[in-house]
Amino acid sequence: MSDETTIPADGAKPAMTKEKRVRADAQRSTDALLEAAKKVFATSGVDAPVREVAERAGVGIGTVYRNFPTRSDLIAGVFRREVDACVAEATTLANTHPPCDALSLWLHRYTQFIATKKGLASALHSGDPAFATLPDYFRENFEPALAALLNQAADAGDIGGDVEPYDLLRAIGNLSVASGADGAAHIRRMVDLLIQGLRYNGSAP
Amino acid sequence: MSDETTIPADGAKPAMTKEKRVRADAQRSTDALLEAAKKVFATSGVDAPVREVAERAGVGIGTVYRNFPTRSDLIAGVFRREVDACVAEATTLANTHPPCDALSLWLHRYTQFIATKKGLASALHSGDPAFATLPDYFRENFEPALAALLNQAADAGDIGGDVEPYDLLRAIGNLSVASGADGAAHIRRMVDLLIQGLRYNGSAP
DNA sequence: TGACAATCGGAACATCGTTCCGTATCTGTA
DNA sequence: TACAGATACGGAACGATGTTCCGATTGTCA
Incomplete structure (x- = not known):
């Protein structure tokens, strides 16, 4: 209880208060990314390059890092x-x-x-x-x-x-x-x- | 017994038959490298960069890879x-x-x-x-x-x-x-x- | 429809493991 | 001791990877 991270780290929909509506394309990117990452990780292991996930999801690398600040x-x-x-x-x-x-x-x-x-x-x-x-x-x-x-x-x-x-x-x-x-x-x-x-x-x- | 590696993988002195004498500087490099790597790994973990070990040992990167073909x-x-x-x-x-x-x-x-x-x-x-x-x-x-x-x-x-x-x-x-x-x-x-x-x-x- | 903001794509950067090769050093011999 | 060949050295360079940045694009709302 001393070094506990204060970041919520909820990867989904917080929905608390009135969250600005997410743009449709952003939502689509997030979904495609998670779906692609699931398959890539299952195939090539969790060490697979981020670029591979981006390619499979049909988005640019920048989009990956916009949705998930870190590979982890x-x-x-x-x-x-x-x-x-x-x-x-x-x-x-x-x-x-x-x-x-x-x-x-x-x-x-x-x-x-x-x-x-x-x-x-x-x-x-x-x-x-x-x-x-x-x-x-x-x-x-x-x-x-x-x-x-x-x-x-x-x-x-x-x-x-x-x-x-x-x-x-x-x-x-x-x-x-x-x-x-x-x-x-x-x-x-x-x-x-x-x-x-x-x-x-x-x-x- | 099927996919067993045939490489001896003895990191030290094989000494079988008559091995050509190792040059003094090479021996010194190997020792310095192992000593440095031990400290670096203890301090920064085994994920520490090879370059860090080379620097601490006072040798070039090429020398690291001459003595140890791979980081592993x-x-x-x-x-x-x-x-x-x-x-x-x-x-x-x-x-x-x-x-x-x-x-x-x-x-x-x-x-x-x-x-x-x-x-x-x-x-x-x-x-x-x-x-x-x-x-x-x-x-x-x-x-x-x-x-x-x-x-x-x-x-x-x-x-x-x-x-x-x-x-x-x-x-x-x-x-x-x-x-x-x-x-x-x-x-x-x-x-x-x-x-x-x-x-x-x-x-x- | 138009304007603003959010999102996108991918070039660019930093770091790593690893390779290559010209140069420096060692060792056995004359 | 001086020489020649073999051996080892250093570090630039390469390819891969995580991450950052920013101009171009697209969605949303009035």
Whole structure:
């Protein structure tokens, strides 16, 4: 609480007070940039040149730096956007599936999110201020999302209600680190196991 | 065993067959470079520019690249040199202290070695071929050194003899990862605890 | 429609890793 | 000791990359 950065660092829409309306072209650039960066980072890794992202997005380099003052800010922006996408899917799944199915489907979706974040692991702890708020952003968004799914499944009597959402998020995250050759399959099995555990937890008091 | 590099990658003196004698100035450059790099990396981190190392060593950039074809080779060279220094100290301590004291003193010396390698952790797993042989070099040198100290202490009846040297090396390494604010002190306490454990292990069969 | 401000594009700059090559130095020999 | 060839040295130069700057362009609102 001493050296805490005072910059909000919210990469999206603050919407507080009356923010001057963003110009349409600016909004388009930001979207194209985030979309292009997501693909480029997935293909060439987070070390890919900024110019490559600019080219793929069909904008000039200057535009990149107008939207994201630093290369790290661009990376952080992609991270936040993917957090948002994954969190949004929790609601979608909850509305289109039985509680326990929704929970299971989302946890597997979450492992995919984690899988794309391998390259970021070292960057997160690099001390770069652009990444400072990312762990909080991660938790503040994922924890309520998973909590909602868990509650619905618990209310339906499918699982027990004594699981800490954050513990589960961390557990799956750690599970995904050790993945070797058949990584994806291994992770899938282990997550299924966790879900089974939740079920038993519900039926056997 | 398929994609194993065939390059020896021994940064020091091969000495096999009859190697042409190295010129005196070349040897001086290599030493100055390793010494300078050690200090620069300790001060500015392993990301410090090669030019900074060259300047501190008092040589031109060309000379850096003549001795270390790649920036990563320079880092690896410093790493090996520090391994050598730490290993050499094991012998020194064994000759100047009672077995159990030597063991204790060296383990604490080893924690210092580990402490300076934080920045390398991610580089080690980066896939850079210059770092490929480092883990082996680490183990091949440290394991016998610690084994000798453990044996001497065991022969003197100070500790039990059923500790795997490599396990101990890893344990202390892992211990050092988690260090937070009072890191050094915390590590010291934990290592002392391990040593206590070794002692009890000897007196209470 | 017109004017103002926000945005854009990309040339230009600074920093890095790395390469090249003319020059300086060392070493073994006469 | 003096010489010649081999070896090493220094640093300019190159290509890549992050970042800055500014004139040209475009969107928005009256």
